[in-house]
Amino acid sequence: MFVILYYDVNSKRCGKMLKTCRKHLQWVQNSVFEGEMSDAGYEKMILELRKIIKVDSEDSIVVYKFRHMKYYDRCVYGTDKKEDIKFI
């Protein structure tokens, strides 16, 4: 499946979130990630991320799951931060 993931967490946990998301997905911008992954890979990632977030601190993760990577366009307006992408 193709996944778009966005997180909003307390700054204390940003580093861990970034590192874990980058392990599984491609970084797009700030707290937005995307990538193709298997069901098993997805479950593994979510398990890791849920261990990091604290619900009582209003941390949250939003995930869009698509059957295929079928978005026909991704547009960036303003500063494109994608040049910083590192593939791990």
Place this chain on the structure above:
Amino acid sequence: MFVILYYDVNSKRCGKMLKTCRKHLQWVQNSVFEGEMSDAGYEKMILELRKIIKVDSEDSIVVYKFRHMKYYDRCVYGTDKKEDIKFI
């Protein structure tokens, strides 16, 4: 088309961004929005948003455009802030 929009702007411009995005799309979480819109509606929205952002301040907007609303799942982990949604 179906649109997922994410923005990251200086806090000074957050209010304006939120208001403008809400006029055109449905608020999902923090700075994430989604919705069905026409090409003309999209162009109108982008024109309005580009007037708000300041590129030299590293403001940015990322938009995913899909032909149809075909994501088969949107999952929220942690705090679900969607209860605050207002349709304008």
